[in-house]
Amino acid sequence: MKICVIGAGYVGLVSGxxxxxxxxxxxxxxQDIGKINMLNHGFMPIFEPGLEEMVKKNCKxxxxxxxxxxxxxxxYSDIIFICVGTPIVKNNNSVNLKNVFKVVKDIRKYxxxxxxxxxxxxxxxxxxxxIEKIINSKxxxxxxxxxxxxxxxxEGEAIRDFKYPDRIVIGTDNKKVIKILxxxxxxxxxxxxxxxxxxxxxxxxxxxxxxxxxxTKISYINEIANLCEKVGINTEDISIGIGxxxxxxxxxxxxGPAYGGSCFPKDTKALVAIGEKFKINLxxxxxxxxxxxxxxxxxxxxxxxxxxxxxxxxxxxxxxxTFKPNTDDMRMSSSLSMIPNxxxxxxxxxxCDPSGKKKEFNKYAKVSFHSNTNKACLKSDLxxxxxxxxxxKLLEFKKIAKKSNFxxxxxxxxxxxxxxKKNKIxxxxxxx
Ligand code: UDX
Numbered sequence: 096m097k098i099c100v101i102g103a104g105y106v107g108l109v110s111g112x113x114x115x116x117x118x119x120x121x122x123x124x125x126q127d128i129g130k131i132n133m134l135n136h137g138f139m140p141i142f143e144p145g146l147e148e149m150v151k152k153n154c155k156x157x158x159x160x161x162x163x164x165x166x167x168x169x170x171y172s173d174i175i176f177i178c179v180g181t182p183i184v185k186n187n188n189s190v191n192l193k194n195v196f197k198v199v200k201d202i203r204k205y206x207x208x209x210x211x212x213x214x215x216x217x218x219x220x221x222x223x224x225x226i227e228k229i230i231n232s233k234x235x236x237x238x239x240x241x242x243x244x245x246x247x248x249x250e251g252e253a254i255r256d257f258k259y260p261d262r263i264v265i266g267t268d269n270k271k272v273i274k275i276l277x278x279x280x281x282x283x284x285x286x287x288x289x290x291x292x293x294x295x296x297x298x299x300x301x302x303x304x305x306x307x308x309x310x311t312k313i314s315y316i317n318e319i320a321n322l323c324e325k326v327g328i329n330t331e332d333i334s335i336g337i338g339x340x341x342x343x344x345x346x347x348x349x350x351g352p353a354y355g356g357s358c359f360p361k362d363t364k365a366l367v368a369i370g371e372k373f374k375i376n377l378x379x380x381x382x383x384x385x386x387x388x389x390x391x392x393x394x395x396x397x398x399x400x401x402x403x404x405x406x407x408x409x410x411x412x413x414x415x416x417t418f419k420p421n422t423d424d425m426r427m428s429s430s431l432s433m434i435p436n437x438x439x440x441x442x443x444x445x446x447c448d449p450s451g452k453k454k455e456f457n458k459y460a461k462v463s464f465h466s467n468t469n470k471a472c473l474k475s476d477l478x479x480x481x482x483x484x485x486x487x488k489l490l491e492f493k494k495i496a497k498k499s500n501f502x503x504x505x506x507x508x509x510x511x512x513x514x515x516k517k518n519k520i521x522x523x524x525x526x527x
């Protein structure tokens with residue numbers, strides 16, 4: 096099939112290359128000429144395992160074309176995916192749809208024969224209706240169909256999540272379109288993914304409710320971890336014990352620092368705003384947001400306590416600063432609030448992250464990046480394991496710290512307290 100993907104970001108780039116890899120001809124459009132040039136020269140604008148080789152292979156096979164020419168791409172294609180960014184508006188938690196509506200007004204100029212317009216970006220309830228109105232004001236209704244097809248891609252596992260999703264959600268009542276899209280997704284459906292069709296509005300809401308529920312699971316286990324610490328129970332046992340109940344499920348029950356990323360923080364707030372728009376008070380999600388916002392300061396206080404409030408000129412090493420492993424994404428990562436507060440207490444901060452140096456810390460004189468884990472930990476007073484990169488899972492701390500009374504604060508429980516105690520290492524975990 097002939098597909099156009101608009102927006103070469105985390106969602107558009109992954110979706111575009113995966114559709115190409117399924118044998119479709121994909122035009123991936125972005126207004127950022129720098130990004131398009133980068134991609135045409137084989138460089139990736141995002142860090143996603145497996146992406147680079149897949150892009151190169153499909154470009155070489157002429158199934159994947161990167162362009163800024165939206166007219167050519169839309170005219171050539173039958174199916175148009177809108178994958179542009181939908182950031183949160185800070186003060187009122189509503190979603191900024193400027194990019195979406197701009198693209199829609201461009202697309203409608205080039206609709207001369209039947210097109211399927213699909214929103215893959217996360218957009219608030221009933222945005223599809225607005226898009227339909229915008230197009231219909233210039234184009235005959237039977238020449239297009241607006242469909243919601245939300246993505247459930249996790250950063251760092253996006254290609255796998257695209258190829259092996261639990262479900263494909265299609266929001267439209269148009270039977271012909273349902274058949275066409277079943278055909279497009281057929282190779283994935285054949286591998287066992289459920290093809291679920293529903294109304295456009297339901298599909299739009301499913302994305303928010305799904306993310307908000309996962310965020311709820313994380314905040315839930317993080318609060319239980321606070322209790323477990325008080326009563327000397329290992330939260331991991333609780334996670335396993337409840338997760339074995341198939342109604343609960345074992346995933347997204349790992350305690351850690353506050354959840355971050357571009358989706359959970361944004362989508363929980365957006366869902367609360369959607370509720371308010373319809374005069375519905377989503378109190379549970381509001382408390383999840385509050386609980387998560389409090390978590391970074393709670394763990395910061397834990398660091399002060401571990402260091403007996405003596406932080407001046409102490410060397411604190413962060414192992415990992417991204418919001419999760421296998422990504423370079425720093426959006427809403429809890430390290431962004433922790434590190435500046437430690438500097439205010441006079442600490443000297445080093446960090447090591449396999450995805451490289453972070454521009455977010457360039458402005459701090461007392462923060463230094465180290466590509467080598469051993470050097471980052473040498474003579475450190477406190478080693479904070481912030482992100483569970485594989486590179487940090489088998490470290491011989493005594494050998495690399497070379498300091499008598501160094502401490503470890505393991506925010507991802509990568510190590511066993513028992514083993515640390517046996518090796519006489521001052522170790523502090525989370526929820527245990
Ligand atoms: C999420 C959703 O999982 C995905 O379906 C949606 O399309 C986009 O948002 P992502 O934000 O990329 O994906 O990362 P995810 O793996 O969900 O982790 C989000 C945050 O939760 C991270 O900060 C992670 O560290 C944290 N997390 C996750 C936990 O603290 N505990 C867990 O058990 C799982």
